[in-house]
Amino acid sequence: MPSLVRRRLLAACALSACGLAHVRHAHAASDKATVALVMKSLGDPFVASMIDGARNYQRHYASQLDLTTNGTLTDNDVAGQIHIVETFIDAKVNAIVIAPADSKALLPVTAKAIAAGIIVIAIDNSFDEAAQDAARITIPFVGPDSRRGAKLAGAYLASKLKAGDEVGIIEGPPNDRNAQQRTLGFREAMNAADMRIADTDSGDWTAASGKASALQMLYAHPDLRGLLCANDNIAMGAIEAIRIAGKKGRVLVTGYNNIDAVQPMLDDGRLLATVEQFGARQAVFGVDVAVKALVEKRRQRDLSPYMETPVQLVTKGAAKGFRLGAS
Numbered sequence: 001m002p003s004l005v006r007r008r009l010l011a012a013c014a015l016s017a018c019g020l021a022h023v024r025h026a027h028a029a030s031d032k033a034t035v036a037l038v039m040k041s042l043g044d045p046f047v048a049s050m051i052d053g054a055r056n057y058q059r060h061y062a063s064q065l066d067l068t069t070n071g072t073l074t075d076n077d078v079a080g081q082i083h084i085v086e087t088f089i090d091a092k093v094n095a096i097v098i099a100p101a102d103s104k105a106l107l108p109v110t111a112k113a114i115a116a117g118i119i120v121i122a123i124d125n126s127f128d129e130a131a132q133d134a135a136r137i138t139i140p141f142v143g144p145d146s147r148r149g150a151k152l153a154g155a156y157l158a159s160k161l162k163a164g165d166e167v168g169i170i171e172g173p174p175n176d177r178n179a180q181q182r183t184l185g186f187r188e189a190m191n192a193a194d195m196r197i198a199d200t201d202s203g204d205w206t207a208a209s210g211k212a213s214a215l216q217m218l219y220a221h222p223d224l225r226g227l228l229c230a231n232d233n234i235a236m237g238a239i240e241a242i243r244i245a246g247k248k249g250r251v252l253v254t255g256y257n258n259i260d261a262v263q264p265m266l267d268d269g270r271l272l273a274t275v276e277q278f279g280a281r282q283a284v285f286g287v288d289v290a291v292k293a294l295v296e297k298r299r300q301r302d303l304s305p306y307m308e309t310p311v312q313l314v315t316k317g318a319a320k321g322f323r324l325g326a327s
Helices: 020-026 045-060 078-090 107-115 129-135 146-159 177-192 207-220 232-244 260-268 279-295
Strands: 033-041 065-072 095-098 119-123 141-143 166-171 196-202 224-229 252-254 273-276 306-308 312-315
Touching (some): 078 107, 232 252
Parallel strands (some): 033 095, 119 141
């Protein structure tokens, strides 16, 4: 794959300046662009915000764009996502925008979609680069640098601790590229601050897994001072584990995604920080890139491989300005 071409998509981009503004001239009212949005767990509030953003975008251009959304029951339902993509291939949609549950396992079915002439764009979680090279395809990623976001959270946690303090990392699923990148970012921040990573465990993006992992770490490492969590659901589970272990105020927790449910925890200090990655806008940008490619009649191989969207550290006092789904 060619080296990544980084093009930052500014959060302040107005809808009228996006690809659908060109659709009015490129499509007759009866000739709509058909785009399918394929997501992970529909019960995840971050996923819900992305879908809401995309639907709001479509409502502005309902006469030019047909948008169909679908997702799975759980975040790691690879088979479910494969089935959804197969359905959209059969439906002959023009483009598929997908947040892949697995960076490698979803590649064969998306390659099938590309072979059928469907534009495919990844959001939230990028496809594995080596797997793309092996398949001789490029699937553009429109989304944030998860590693950079995790480094922001890790550096802020380190600023509240001292060199040598013990911390734990609770990851997302090991087959998820986002989870991998966030772990790398956490590790880089901890190493730079001379923190000791006492333990690492994988979760499944849920509060239950975060609670289980955190309880194990807290009892195995009584001197633990911080927990770096791969998303806010995991962080909420870790916070509950801290309460159960009687260590409230003694162990600092960071999350990722800035969902509404963690706002009270930021306000009262149970959560030290989280990372906003502007999910609603991210979905809008992904759909827009797909539509622009259709309007310009561009082929999959001609698309830029990486279009970076913003991340921002959120701490107490700043949280309300970056509520999930804000436009």
